[in-house]
Amino acid sequence: DVRAFAMLWPVLEPKMYFKNHIAQAVPDPEGRPFSMLDSHRIGKDFAGQIQKLDIVHALKEVYCPALIMHGAEDDVVPTSQLELARGFIPARRIEITVFHDGTHGLPLPAHRKAMMYHIQQFVQKYA
Numbered sequence: 001d002v003r004a005f006a007m008l009w010p011v012l013e014p015k016m017y018f019k020n021h022i023a024q025a026v027p028d029p030e031g032r033p034f035s036m037l038d039s040h041r042i043g044k045d046f047a048g049q050i051q052k053l054d055i056v057h058a059l060k061e062v063y064c065p066a067l068i069m070h071g072a073e074d075d076v077v078p079t080s081q082l083e084l085a086r087g088f089i090p091a092r093r094i095e096i097t098v099f100h101d102g103t104h105g106l107p108l109p110a111h112r113k114a115m116m117y118h119i120q121q122f123v124q125k126y127a
Helices: 014-020 044-052 080-088 109-126
Strands: 005-008 034-037 040-043 066-071 094-099
Touching (some): 005 109, 066 080, 066 109, 094 109
Antiparallel strands (some): 034 040
């Protein structure tokens, strides 16, 4: 029973995310079943499945309040993902917070503090 949910840096179009980010991964030089992207391992099975994943239909099932937080300057997950949330989530209450100077992962301490505040307020309101 889900009363509410929070999404941080929403990837609602996995195919686009794969094309713009994961497809840049470099194959492991030793032939292991993963590729490297920055310092992260991307499993070949995961990479193959994410290209096939379509979660927009699942968004149509979200009737509980949703909190979505995103950085406007995110170069990995574009803010266009927010339009998918607005367009497909039928919940009456969708709270979207965009940090105008926020990059991917909202790494600044001020962002993290604000995120914790928003999450706490959201949980108190709907839990």
